[in-house]
Amino acid sequence: MSRQVPFAAPLIGAAEIEAVTAVLRSGWIGTGAVTADTEQRFADYLGAPHVLLLNSGTAALHLALLALGIGPGDEVIVPTVTFTATAATVLHAGAVPVLVDVEPDTLRIDVEAVRRALTPRTRAVVAVHFAGRMADVRALRSLCDAHGLRLIEDSAHALPAERDGTVPGGIADAAAFSFFVTKPLTSAEGGLLTMADGDAAARARVLSAHGIDRDAFARHSFGRSPHYDVVAPGLKYNMPDTASALLRCQLDQADAMRARRRDIATAYLAALADLPGLRLPPVDTPTDTSSWYLFVVQLGDGLDRDAVAAELHRHGVGTSVHFRPLHQFSYYRTEVASAAGEFPVADDAFTRVLSLPIFPGMSDEDIEHVATAVRAVLEQAVGR
Ligand SMILES: Cc1ncc(COP(=O)(O)O)c(C=O)c1O
Structure with missing residues (x-):
């Protein structure tokens, strides 16, 4: 395997x-x-x-x-x-x-x-x-x-x-x-x-x-x-x-584990930078630094996020989705009045978001494996 x-x-x-x-x-x-x-x-x-x-x-x-x-x-x-x-x-x-x-x-x-x-x-x-x-x-x-x-x-x-x-x-x-x-x-x-x-x-x-x-x-x-x-x-x-x-x-180990997460994020940002239509998460700046708990990409127009996730799974890459917006869940729709409002950014993002693996125990080979699989799956999905 x-x-x-x-x-x-x-x-x-x-x-x-x-x-x-x-x-x-x-x-x-x-x-x-x-x-x-x-x-x-x-x-x-x-x-x-x-x-x-x-x-x-x-x-x-x-x-x-x-x-x-x-x-x-x-x-x-x-x-x-x-x-x-x-x-x-x-x-x-x-x-x-x-x-x-x-x-x-x-x-x-x-x-x-x-x-x-x-x-x-x-x-x-x-x-x-x-x-x-x-x-x-x-x-x-x-x-x-x-x-x-x-x-x-x-x-x-x-x-x-x-x-x-x-x-x-x-x-x-x-x-x-x-x-x-x-x-x-x-x-x-x-x-x-x-x-x-x-x-x-x-x-x-x-x-x-x-x-x-x-x-x-x-x-x-x-x-x-x-x-x-x-x-x-x-x-x-x-x-x-x-x-x-x-x-x-x-x-x-909080600082050391965050440093490793940041290294993984930096490697993904470099490896995935030129994929057309793919929106990468924002980078750290001197005044805005992330814990890099999640690495959330947003897929380009016309791609089926769940199909991409299934294909990545076949390549041995686990993913997740953060988050289905609350106003889309049945409980909030029926019980919380504000859920009937308009949430154009959240609705659009939900169709595109995919969280890639990022955890301090990842090896350099794991990072490479994920980046290569994402490139392969997305290039195939956009028909290149
Ligand atoms: C944004 C957010 N808030 C709250 C929680 C709840 O934390 P816990 O699972 O420790 O109760 C979670 C996660 O699991 C979360 O992602």
């Missing part, structure tokens, strides 16, 4: 295996000292004042909304090109997601579309850092400040990333990160919430663990009182030390 390159694969080494094993042997596998230490390391890495490790990015988005007091009667502006969790968590908070279109080249939330969607009920904007490239957070911050709105970053794709002198969580009220298996850093499942305000972060922490005023580690430590109070109807979103131990090792 010839070479197979999957769409994504985590980079798990001896350090991760040893770190998780040490927690398993320690006698405490729940949320405890390792999670606290990992939180401190993320706070230092991101320069974030308040951080909370959680068991998913979805949990981080949900808690951001709850802790910022967003609920029934509120509208939250969300790009339609995103994963369903970005808008579903708004619904779980009891608020209404208002879908808006994205910018043509980068597929990031369109700031002018956000401005047009504002109503007296708007309470927040969730900016998605699509594919790992940060949305225009400085423009969004100004807009939110002018209208008294909260700015939340869905940074599931962007760790690390930088734009205009800031990083995810730098100027927003809250930022939510994901450590799902395919993400730039992974703990299999996991999430991180950073918040600007200490009181909101404290609310999020209580809500993340049943609304109980003391965490399990404090209650179950030898000699400590087992009694506690319940101060809110909480959730169960905390990250256990087994996952934090894995994540702490991943954080140690």
Whole structure:
């Protein structure tokens, strides 16, 4: 069988295996000292004042909304090109997601579309850092400040990333990160919430663990009182030390893994530059650097994206599609009024987008294999 390159694969080494094993042997596998230490390391890495490790990015988005007091009667502006969790968590908070279109080249939330969607009920904007490239957070911050709105970053794709002198969580009220298996850093499942305000972060922490005023580690430590109070109807979103131990090792390699992703992106950009009609993702600039979580190409007119993906699969290349816009899904079409709007950029992009393999464990031969297969399949598809 010839070479197979999957769409994504985590980079798990001896350090991760040893770190998780040490927690398993320690006698405490729940949320405890390792999670606290990992939180401190993320706070230092991101320069974030308040951080909370959680068991998913979805949990981080949900808690951001709850802790910022967003609920029934509120509208939250969300790009339609995103994963369903970005808008579903708004619904779980009891608020209404208002879908808006994205910018043509980068597929990031369109700031002018956000401005047009504002109503007296708007309470927040969730900016998605699509594919790992940060949305225009400085423009969004100004807009939110002018209208008294909260700015939340869905940074599931962007760790690390930088734009205009800031990083995810730098100027927003809250930022939510994901450590799902395919993400730039992974703990299999996991999430991180950073918040600007200490009181909101404290609310999020209580809500993340049943609304109980003391965490399990404090209650179950030898000699400590087992009694506690319940101060809110909480959730169960905390990250256990087994996952934090894995994540702490991943954080140690965050910059090296991003550098490898950037090398892969640079190689693809060079190898695919002259393919007619193919739109490549934007390049890094000194003020806009991606995590390179995804390498999303947009196919030229007249090509059948799913047929191209199937043909690449036959060449041993895994691909994915990011994203079918939310307004096209049956739930949003029937239950979310804004899904009836016009989203010309998202609709057009959805017919063209294809995500190529990009993960730090790829070898140079893997990169070459993917680039050669993409050239061959696209040249055949356009009949050259
Ligand atoms: C843009 C975006 N937001 C939120 C999430 C949810 O993260 P998680 O799977 O960790 O809950 C994901 C991904 O999986 C995502 O791609």
